Amino acid sequence: MAPKSTSPTATTSSLCSVSSLFFLLSLLCILSISLFFLSNSTTHNHHVPNPSQATSQLPQTSxxxxxxxxxxxxxxxxxxxxxxxxxxxxxxxxxxxxxxxxxxxxxxxxxxxxxxxxxxxxxxxxxxxxxxxxxxxxxxxxxxxxxxxxxxxxxxxxxxxxxxxxxxxxxxxxxxxxxxxxxxxxxxxxxxxxxxxxxxxxxxxxxxxxxxxxxxxxxxxxxxxxxxxxxxxxxxxxxxxxxxDSKASNGSSxxxxxxxxxxxxxxxVPYTHLLPRLHISENRRRQTLLYFKGAKHRHRGGLVREKLWDLLVNVPGVVMEEGFPNATGKEQSIKGMRTSEFCLHPAGDTPTSCRLFDAVQSLCIPVIVSDNIELPFEGMMDYSEFSVFVAVSDALQPNWLVRHLKSYSEEQKDKFRRNMAQVQSIFEYENGYPGGIGPIPPDGAVNHIWKKVYKKLPMIKEAIIRERRKPPGVSVPLRCHCT
Structure with a gap:
């Protein structure tokens, strides 16, 4: 008996069925593997490329x-x-x-x-x-x-x-x-x-x-x-x-x-800087070691300024100028800060001043001689990466400060300036719009201030709750002297 012949149509249909099944199984396998790696990547990859995805994972974005x-x-x-x-x-x-x-x-x-x-x-x-x-x-x-x-x-x-x-x-x-x-x-x-x-x-x-x-x-x-x-x-x-008030009588104040x-x-919060920003690409060779412009005579903690002035005023490589960056002195201040390696920041009537932020905008390495200074946005940045901190007791030793500043290498000073350039925008308030009404720089001072306030919210809520549970007539004493 002659064998049964298979029709071309039946053979083709059978092959298509097998091919389709194989293709479907392959597709399911590939899809399963893809889903596995995608799930694994989402779980373990900390660097989310899409900013909106990163934002959506935060408990609150404002x-x-x-x-x-x-x-x-x-x-x-x-x-x-x-x-x-x-x-x-x-x-x-x-x-x-x-x-x-x-x-x-x-x-x-x-x-x-x-x-x-x-x-x-x-x-x-x-x-x-x-x-x-x-x-x-x-x-x-x-x-x-x-x-x-x-x-x-x-x-x-x-x-x-x-x-x-x-x-x-x-x-x-x-x-x-x-x-x-x-x-x-x-x-x-x-x-x-x-x-x-x-x-x-x-x-x-x-x-x-x-x-x-x-x-x-x-x-x-x-x-x-x-x-x-x-x-x-x-x-x-x-x-x-x-x-x-030193004039107070009877020992009272x-x-x-x-x-x-x-x-x-x-x-x-930062002072508003008075001098324009110098971009790192515009930086040029600096001839002066240390620069200061301001009032010599101050009160209270600022008495250190007068002592520093007397120590430094005649030292080669140091420029000490009396004055303020007003309309007539602004250009002088710009030139002084942009041509100096370091800018002196001693305490005045208060521990700090806008001089520090002018120095940052001028890429002049701040030399902070103010033992009780508090600085904006600490915890968000490390000032020691672009500033030199000096104890008052050290700075007032004859010749100590100049020797110390001369010990920094060109490489160290360049690194200070590169780090400074990274934080210049953080101290910027102005947004370029009339009346200040308009979009603000996302990386500017205003946003950093609100982010700092945001970090205070748990403490604020706790203080409010503590106050509410006090019996009538009982007050919570002020204990905010801890710093």
């Missing part, structure tokens, strides 16, 4: 801020008042007097510019922080702070008082009454701010512990500090909080208690 309701006269209205001044005899005012000539011919803007007067500009943090919060949501996507309009939703309450501008205007207009209350417009504004915020439900729910005040000038809100001691204070250092400020609850 701090929710409610802006306390204060009249415009306590912030931007103060700027209106400043620009309407017919004159200002304070140092550096010639810059702003030029601005007034054109500014007063126009209608005042809703968000006026901040003074260029260096005595005031160095404390402009209050202006840029509020500008960020006033920026429309659609323009503020790079900000770590997210404004909310119900205080119940907020992590913190920002108090929009230009405390420094208020103090400086009083000092410029009638310094004689600054420490008094009668006839002191600054005191009247301080009083208005505190009275208004203490009446709000937001203050009552926390006792003010979640309220944020900007007090960059050492004398800002001088008369009411005790009443806001529980709040989060944004300060340039703690120097102005230990003021002792007007010392402001140390328990009102602490690294536990407060945030050290």
């Amino acid at each position: 701090i929710k801020v409610y802006v306390a309701d204060l009249p415009r006269s306590l912030n931007y209205g103060l700027l209106d008042k400043y620009w309407y001044l017919t004159h200002d005899s304070r140092l550096g005012s010639e810059v702003d007097n030029e601005i007034r000539k054109t500014y007063l011919t126009k209608n005042l803007e809703k968000y006026p510019p901040f003074p260029e007067n260096p005595l005031i500009k160095q404390y402009s943090a209050e202006y840029w922080i509020l500008g960020d919060l006033m920026t429309p949501v659609e323009q503020s996507k790079g900000s770590f702070a997210r404004r909310v309009f119900e205080f119940e939703e907020a992590d913190v309450v920002f108090v929009p008082f230009f405390a420094t501008l208020s103090a400086e205007m009083q000092l410029g207009g009638n310094k004689g009454v600054f420490r008094k209350k009668d006839g002191n417009e600054d005191y009247e504004r301080q009083r208005m701010v505190v009275d208004m915020v203490k009446k709000t439900e937001a203050w009552k729910r926390s006792g003010g512990r979640d309220h944020v005040f900007v007090l960059t000038d050492p004398v800002a809100m001088w008369h009411v500090r005790e009443e806001i001691a529980h709040a989060v204070l944004l300060v340039v250092d703690f120097g102005g909080w230990y003021r002792l 007007d010392m402001i208690q140390h328990i009102q400020v602490s690294l536990l609850k407060d945030v050290i």
